[in-house]
Amino acid sequence: MSGASAKPVPDPGFADGFVAVFDSGVGGLTILRELDASLPHVPLVYYADQSHMPYGPHPAEVIHPWVESAARDLIERGAKVIVLACHSASAASLYRLRDTFPDTPFVGLEPAVKPAAEATHSGVIGVLSTQVTADGELYKRVVVQYASHIRVVTLPAPELVLLVERGQLDGPEAHDAVARALEPLNEAGADQIVLACTHFPFLEPILRQHTMAALIDPAQGVVRQTARLLPPGLPASGKRLYLTSGDPLRLQGMIQQLLGVPSPQVLAADADF
Numbered sequence: 038m039s040g041a042s043a044k045p046v047p048d049p050g051f052a053d054g055f056v057a058v059f060d061s062g063v064g065g066l067t068i069l070r071e072l073d074a075s076l077p078h079v080p081l082v083y084y085a086d087q088s089h090m091p092y093g094p095h096p097a098e099v100i101h102p103w104v105e106s107a108a109r110d111l112i113e114r115g116a117k118v119i120v121l122a123c124h125s126a127s128a129a130s131l132y133r134l135r136d137t138f139p140d141t142p143f144v145g146l147e148p149a150v151k152p153a154a155e156a157t158h159s160g161v162i163g164v165l166s167t168q169v170t171a172d173g174e175l176y177k178r179v180v181v182q183y184a185s186h187i188r189v190v191t192l193p194a195p196e197l198v199l200l201v202e203r204g205q206l207d208g209p210e211a212h213d214a215v216a217r218a219l220e221p222l223n224e225a226g227a228d229q230i231v232l233a234c235t236h237f238p239f240l241e242p243i244l245r246q247h248t249m250a251a252l253i254d255p256a257q258g259v260v261r262q263t264a265r266l267l268p269p270g271l272p273a274s275g276k277r278l279y280l281t282s283g284d285p286l287r288l289q290g291m292i293q294q295l296l297g298v299p300s301p302q303v304l305a306a307d308a309d310f
């Protein structure tokens with residue numbers, strides 16, 4: 038940033054609007070990487086609320102004000118679409134955000150129970166999630182709508198969120214935690230496992246070593262829904278910017294590790310851009 042009194046010059050890549058991608062931490066990067074690949078010209082601003090993460094163990098009433106405040110901030114800065122790339126934030130806030138900000142389209146994440154229920158041969162599906170997602174209305178609604186004829190085994194796995202957030206995608210501790218989380222789903226005979234937390238696709242290589250079940254990642258559906266909601270006139274700058282309410286240097290290292298982006302532009306959440 039320049040001198041204290043200098044007015045920040047808006048980055049021309051974002052000045053006419055952008056798509057915001059929100060998560061409590063680095064999990065939403067599993068959605069961002071697919072948006073990046075499918076919509077390369079769309080300007081994307083990623084917002085990680087890492088000062089409050091993990092969201093999953095908190096009740097919706099605690100999480101909602103965090104999500105609402107980030108959404109308000111992003112809208113004021115020019116977000117034209119907000120992707121809640123976080124099942125937990127969607128569980129806590131999606132309906133309320135749509136009421137509070139009726140002019141902004143929100144893409145929410147609900148557990149991908151529908152494709153799992155359609156694909157199962159064993160009649161048992163597993164859902165790996167967080168506690169607030171498992172307790173939420175969105176989840177209850179999709180289970181009643183798509184899976185009332187099959188068995189659904191729901192398993193909150195908060196330790197897997199923390200592994201990813203620490204960048205531990207392999208090694209004995211990660212394998213032990215993954216094996217422990219999958220055991221009840223394997224024992225129940227689940228042949229489809231819904232990854233109902235956006236952190237979990239980063240663990241796919243080791244999840245595959247501990248289960249024969251198919252793993253269902255919602256990212257492609259989110260990309261299709263986002264593409265449908267893009268407003269006309271969004272600049273085609275293809276710029277990417279990352280914001281965090283936590284430590285920007287740490288997030289920068291995580292993006293390098295998780296996405297292989299050599300020098301991502303990362304700022305504090307309240308910095309000017």
Ligand code: DGL
Pocket residue numbers: 060061062064065090091092093094122123124125126167170198233234235236
């Ligand atoms: N990425 C998250 C989700 O999809 C959040 C995990 C957390 O903060 O507990 O639910």
